[in-house]
Structures are given as C-alpha cells and as structure tokens.
Amino acid sequence: MKNIFIFDTTLRDGEQSPGVSLNVKEKIALARQLAKLGVDCIEAGFPIASPGDFEAVRAVSQSVEGPIIAGLARTSEADIKRAWEALKNAERPRIHTFIATSPIHMKHKLKKTPDEVLKSAVDAVKLASSLTEDVEFSAEDAFRSELNYLCELFEAVIAAGAKTINIPDTVGYATPWEFGEFIKAIRERVPNIDQAAISVHCHNDLGMAVANSLAAINNGATQVEVTVNGIGERAGNASLEELVMALYTRRNYLKADTNVNKGEIYRASKLVSTLTGMLIQPNKAIVGKNAFVHESGIHQDGVLKERETYEIMNPAMIGVPGNNIFLGKHSGRHAFKMHLKDLGYDFEGEVLDKAFKSFKELCDNKKIVLDEDIIALIDTEALKGPETYQFSYLNVSSGTNIVSTATVGVNVNGVLYEQAAIAKGPVEATYAAINSIVKQEFILEEYAINSVTSGRDAQGEVVVKASYQGKSFTGRGISVDVIESSARAYLNAINKALNMTKNYSSEKAEGM
Numbered sequence: 001m002k003n004i005f006i007f008d009t010t011l012r013d014g015e016q017s018p019g020v021s022l023n024v025k026e027k028i029a030l031a032r033q034l035a036k037l038g039v040d041c042i043e044a045g046f047p048i049a050s051p052g053d054f055e056a057v058r059a060v061s062q063s064v065e066g067p068i069i070a071g072l073a074r075t076s077e078a079d080i081k082r083a084w085e086a087l088k089n090a091e092r093p094r095i096h097t098f099i100a101t102s103p104i105h106m107k108h109k110l111k112k113t114p115d116e117v118l119k120s121a122v123d124a125v126k127l128a129s130s131l132t133e134d135v136e137f138s139a140e141d142a143f144r145s146e147l148n149y150l151c152e153l154f155e156a157v158i159a160a161g162a163k164t165i166n167i168p169d170t171v172g173y174a175t176p177w178e179f180g181e182f183i184k185a186i187r188e189r190v191p192n193i194d195q196a197a198i199s200v201h202c203h204n205d206l207g208m209a210v211a212n213s214l215a216a217i218n219n220g221a222t223q224v225e226v227t228v229n230g231i232g233e234r235a236g237n238a239s240l241e242e243l244v245m246a247l248y249t250r251r252n253y254l255k256a257d258t259n260v261n262k263g264e265i266y267r268a269s270k271l272v273s274t275l276t277g278m279l280i281q282p283n284k285a286i287v288g289k290n291a292f293v294h295e296s297g298i299h300q301d302g303v304l305k306e307r308e309t310y311e312i313m314n315p316a317m318i319g320v321p322g323n324n325i326f327l328g329k330h331s332g333r334h335a336f337k338m339h340l341k342d343l344g345y346d347f348e349g350e351v352l353d354k355a356f357k358s359f360k361e362l363c364d365n366k367k368i369v370l371d372e373d374i375i376a377l378i379d380t381e382a383l384k385g386p387e388t389y390q391f392s393y394l395n396v397s398s399g400t401n402i403v404s405t406a407t408v409g410v411n412v413n414g415v416l417y418e419q420a421a422i423a424k425g426p427v428e429a430t431y432a433a434i435n436s437i438v439k440q441e442f443i444l445e446e447y448a449i450n451s452v453t454s455g456r457d458a459q460g461e462v463v464v465k466a467s468y469q470g471k472s473f474t475g476r477g478i479s480v481d482v483i484e485s486s487a488r489a490y491l492n493a494i495n496k497a498l499n500m501t502k503n504y505s506s507e508k509a510e511g512m
C-alpha cells in the first residue's frame with residue numbers, strides 16, 4: 001500500500017475563491033481542524049500578498065502543531081524572504097516557490113524566455129534551500145508546458161535542492177488518461193527524479209480534478225494538493241474528501257491510502273462551508289446533504305436489509321453526527337464547557353462566557369438544542385473578527401399588503417445608534433436601516449438562507465455577499481429569527497470589509 005501525502009491548500013488556493021475572505025482567527029481555527037483531520041501539509045497562505053496573509057501564515061506557523069506548514073512564494077528574492085519570515089517559527093516549515101512554464105504564460109504574463117524562467121526557478125530553489133531543507137517547486141501551468149523543457153527544468157530544480165516537484169494542471173484542461181501519461185513521462189525522463197517527491201495540483205474546470213489526481217497517483221505521484229469541499233479559483237481544486245474516500249474505498253484496486261483521520265471529514269467540511277459562506281450542493285459526493293440519503297423505495301428496503309446493497313461507504317465513518325441532544329436549558333457552565341470540549345472546542349474566560357450566553361438564549365427560543373445547533377452557533381459567532389458595528393436589537397413590522405418597517409440598533413464603540421426604514425419586505429427594510437447607520441456604500445450581491453437542523457423552531461443561517469469598493473465580502477449570521485440572522489449576516493460582511501480593506505493588496509489573486 002502506497003502512502004499518499006495530503007497537501008491541503010484550502011487556506012491558500014481555497015481562500016482565492018471569489019468572494020472568500022477569512023480573518024486570522026478563522027484561519028487558525030481552520031488550520032487546527034486540518035491538523036486534527038491529519039493532513040500532512042497545510043499551505044497557510046501567500047505571505048507577500050498582503051499583511052493579512054503574512055500575519056495568518058505566521059500565526060498558523062506558531063500555533064498549529066503536527067502538519068508541515070507551507071507558505072507560497074514567487075521566485076523573487078523578496079517573496080522567498082517574506083515567506084521564510086512568516087514560516088520560520090513553524091515546527092516543520094516548507095517554502096513553496098513557483099513560476100509559470102507554459103509558452104503562453106512565459107510569453108504573455110512573465111515576458112521572459114524559457115532560459116530566464118529556468119534560471120529564476122533554480123535561483124529561487126537555491127535561496128529557499130539555504131533557509132530550510134523542505135522546499136517545494138511548482139511549475140505553474142505545467143500541463144500546457146512543453147514536456148522536454150519541463151523535464152529539463154525539473155532536473156535543474158531538483159539538483160538545486162527541491163525536495164518536491166509539483167505539476168499543476170492550473171487551468172483544469174487535462175483528462176485522466178493524458179494526465180497519467182504526462183506524469184509517467186516526467187517520472188521516466190527526469191534523471192534525478194528519485195531525489196524528489198512528485199506532486200500534482202489539479203483544477204476542476206471540467207469536473208476531472210479528482211480523477212486526474214488519481215491517474216497521477218497511479219503513475220507515480222505521491223503527493224496531491226487538495227482543498228476541503230473542493231473550493232478554489234473558478235470551479236475549484238481537487239476535493240480532499242473525494243480523493244481521500246476514493247483511495248480508501250477502492251484501496252484494494254488503487255493500492256494507496258492516506259493518513260487522514262476520516263472521522264473528522266464531515267466536521268472539516270462544515271467548518272469550511274460556514275467560514276467561507278460557500279454552501280455545499282446537496283448532491284456533493286461524500287459531504288452533501290443527500291450523499292447518504294436513499295429516496296427510492298427499492299433502495300430503502302435494500303439498505304434496511306443489508307446496508308451494502310446500495311451503500312459503498314458508511315456515513316458514520318466520515319463523522320456525520322447523529323441527532324445528539326447537546327444539553328438542556330438547566331445545564332450549568334461547567335457541563336457546557338465539558339460538552340464543548342467533546343465537540344472539539346477548548347474555550348476559557350471571555351470566549352466561554354460569550355458562548356454560554358448564546359447557548360442560554362438559544363435554549364429560550366428552541367425546544368431541543370442539538371450538537372449541530374451549537375456547532376453552527378459557535379462557528380458563526382465565536383470566530384468573528386473585530387466588530388466595528390455590533391448588532392444590538394431589531395424591531396420589524398411586516399405582513400401582506402403593508403409596508404415593512406424596521407428599526408435597528410447597532411453599537412459602535414459602546415454608543416447605540418438607531419435608525420428606522422421602510423421597504424417592500426422586512427429584510428430590505430432592515431438593510432436600509434443598517435445602511436443609514438453605516439453611511440457607506442455596500443451593495444448586496446447575494447443572499448442565501450439555510451436551516452441548521454430540521455423542525456419548525458430550527459435556527460436559520462443566513463449567508464450574504466456584499467461588495468465594497470469593488471470587492472466582495474461574505475458575511476454570515478445565525479438565529480432562530482431569520483430577519484435577525486439577516487441583519488447579523490449583513491453586519492458581519494460590513495465589519496469584514498472594513499477590517500480587510502485595511503490590509504488588502506491587488507497581488508492577492510495570484511497563484512496556481
């Protein structure tokens with residue numbers, strides 16, 4: 001059985017998904033979950049892209065134990081030094097440097113000759129190797145690069161000290177047969193290939209990222225770059241959960257497996273979805289709501305008699321929670337703290353107080369509080385960044401054939417600001433009232449509502465996307481009252497926009 005090394009780039013490539021912007025607190029929470037999930041390497045960000053990215057990579061390097069922590073850098077000296085600065089306190093740091101090698105990228109984007117690109121790559125790997133032993137080199141747009149040139153370049157960077165060579169299908173153009181052949185050709189033609197691990201990084205533009213990664217594994221790749229829920233640029237990256245479960249479920253045929261702790265998959269998927277605001281399609285393989293639901297009578301009957309008639313995997317294995325009751329309204333602070341610990345949250349002091357207060361409020365509004373309710377509440381509320389505008393209260397009147405009126409109270413530095421507005425519907429009126437408090441131009445681009453559990457008193461989770469100065473920001477809010485969730489989500493997007501525009505840079509969108 002070959003062991004496949006899982007390189008997770010949810011925090012780097014995944015965070016490049018349109019409209020996604022995570023704060024440092026959220027990135028650390030996610031990195032900790034990835035460590036629990038047992039990925040071998042976490043790519044925490046692209047340190048030179050912005051001060052926010054730098055800070056996140058530094059914080060993850062300092063506080064997350066277990067996996068290798070990687071930071072992305074172009075081949076320039078400034079990029080590599082900045083990446084090292086952010087990574088140097090990690091237990092096991094890795095510098096990941098890259099440059100494009102396809103004719104179209106070299107000519108139009110880099111405006112460099114193939115020789116110049118090769119020299120840049122070798123110099124970068126030498127510099128990175130002088131800082132740390134663990135250096136990965138990526139040839140951006142490798143699949144559309146000229147094979148002989150690519151082999152020559154890989155030979156040179158391995159000689160310069162690269163321990164992993166990564167072969168991305170940056171634009172998601174490959175099919176499994178071709179991609180497998182491509183990897184095989186590189187493995188056969190690069191003379192010193194035994195001194196480096198072969199990695200692949202597949203995009204999902206044609207829906208083949210996981211299939212292409214598997215084809216690569218079949219032909220000698222030992223590392224795959226993936227993201228949780230397959231998020232990433234455009235149609236996203238190869239999905240971690242699909243790849244891991246495909247390897248595990250078909251291990252007898254594929255002869256390969258991973259170190260991933262499969263029981264943490266569902267939790268990781270939920271957390272990524274909550275933090276990024278990217279909802280999971282119901283029919284998504286492995287983690288979609290319907291992935292293990294049998295609708296047809298014949299199927300249901302079969303599964304009841306013998307699970308394996310229609311199920312190739314057991315949902316309990318990936319950690320899908322049962323309907324566990326969290327705690328009742330009379331539970332005390334200590335019991336609450338201990339139960340949170342079982343769910344993976346180790347809270348103390350002020351954070352614990354805040355979470356306990358939210359739990360008590362929820363008990364007043366919802367008859368049965370499930371584990372899932374608490375997880376959703378905490379992931380939404382406890383990981384918020386600094387809030388310039390804090391939700392205080394909401395008063396709405398609406399109905400059939402009447403104009404909706406909303407009065408909203410928002411705390412700003414301890415001072416309560418109140419505004420009222422009218423509109424056709426209650427959400428519109430609420431947002432108009434918030435706009436007149438905030439007095440800045442935010443444009444609502446997307447609005448989605450989802451119930452956390454089933455039942456009439458379920459909590460409603462609202463995810464909004466609002467644009468500010470031409471950039472999109474995702475916000476989320478949760479409450480048993482969906483208008484309140486809407487107000488909280490909108491304020492969350494506004495706070496995020498104001499925090500993030502401070503340290504935003506136009507270079508953020510670069511990468512493979």
Ligand SMILES: [Zn+2]
Pocket residue numbers: 013170201203232233237511512
């Ligand atoms: Zn990519």
